[in-house]
Amino acid sequence: MATTTTGAEEVKQKNVWNGGVAPLKASYGKLMMWFFLLSDAFTFSALLISYGLIRYSYPAFYGETSNFEFSQEYWPIPEKVFEAVPFLHGIELPLVFVGLMTFILILSSVTMVLAVEAGHRMDRKDVVKWMLWTIIGGFTFLGCQAWEWSHFIHGTDAGGLMPDGSVFFGANLMQNQYGPPLFASLFFFITGFHGFHVFSGVVLNVIIFYQASVGTLERRGHYEMVEKVGLYWHFVDLVWVFVFTFFYLI
Amino acid sequence: MGELDETTSVSYQPADKSKINKLWKIALILAVVTAIEFAFALILPRGPLLYFTFIALTIVKAFYIVAEFMHLKGEVKTLIWSIMIPLVFVIWLIIALLAEASSIGALKF
Numbered sequence: 124m125a126t127t128t129t130g131a132e133e134v135k136q137k138n139v140w141n142g143g144v145a146p147l148k149a150s151y152g153k154l155m156m157w158f159f160l161l162s163d164a165f166t167f168s169a170l171l172i173s174y175g176l177i178r179y180s181y182p183a184f185y186g187e188t189s190n191f192e193f194s195q196e197y198w199p200i201p202e203k204v205f206e207a208v209p210f211l212h213g214i215e216l217p218l219v220f221v222g223l224m225t226f227i228l229i230l231s232s233v234t235m236v237l238a239v240e241a242g243h244r245m246d247r248k249d250v251v252k253w254m255l256w257t258i259i260g261g262f263t264f265l266g267c268q269a270w271e272w273s274h275f276i277h278g279t280d281a282g283g284l285m286p287d288g289s290v291f292f293g294a295n296l297m298q299n300q301y302g303p304p305l306f307a308s309l310f311f312f313i314t315g316f317h318g319f320h321v322f323s324g325v326v327l328n329v330i331i332f333y334q335a336s337v338g339t340l341e342r343r344g345h346y347e348m349v350e351k352v353g354l355y356w357h358f359v360d361l362v363w364v365f366v367f368t369f370f371y372l373i
Numbered sequence: 374m375g376e377l378d379e380t381t382s383v384s385y386q387p388a389d390k391s392k393i394n395k396l397w398k399i400a401l402i403l404a405v406v407t408a409i410e411f412a413f414a415l416i417l418p419r420g421p422l423l424y425f426t427f428i429a430l431t432i433v434k435a436f437y438i439v440a441e442f443m444h445l446k447g448e449v450k451t452l453i454w455s456i457m458i459p460l461v462f463v464i465w466l467i468i469a470l471l472a473e474a475s476s477i478g479a480l481k482f
Binding site: 149172173178179180200233372373 | 439
């Protein structure tokens, strides 16, 4: 080939966008995962910015945080809503449980990156080990979220006063003891959409865990699939970082 | 194929301790920043200054996750920019919808 190359072909070969080379130095699959994640980032941005729009258009609670009470008149303070922890009924522990969930997701992100690192070294035993820890972390997070949804839906002992004078416990898409109904709707949509991402991430992780443990990936000669689902899994963690800030902290 | 191969095939290599320690260090940074956010939420009075701090700390965490865990830092520049530049649309949406929100709030309440 090299001996028959003409001048024109040489110019063509030097142009990185004319095919035959990988200008972004990444495989097709990895590249498409990145662009999918970019589009997913837009979806989550739209959800979180819509939360910002609705929250900012509602009246806020003015006054000391300690004097806060649930009301349909203003947007709730999240740390007053999310203060329950399993097995510790009746004790106010603001944000402790979501903080714990954040730690769990960060930890499962580390185990994922360790699986990717083991894949680079063709270390099948380590890939399997760290993928398993990642799956356990994912299921733990999902379990925590299920508990949190259940508590949010069933409500507190005192409940909240509705505009018609009745007392309502918990929240659904129509009524909400914690504040305006839209607060509950946004909670269900944003954390639900994220939770669905975590769930599909766990499913992908289980598939790759299986392929790694039966040796499919080793026979393929590389562990790039671990890297691709790793990108997805880190993205799920990244989204949670933003949900934590904009939904629970601010 | 050559350059288009997904990764070059290598045989088993032992773990590089320093590489793994670096990953755990980043995880520690993320955990500490989260703990700081948690403490600030309980200690500091609510207001624009606290919200700004939260957003800044969130961007710090996002940087570590994207640059180190997703390893975007190690990709070629063209790939980095083709992921980062489209995110200006997000900034546009934030500005547009928050301006809209203050107007809706003024009309409704």
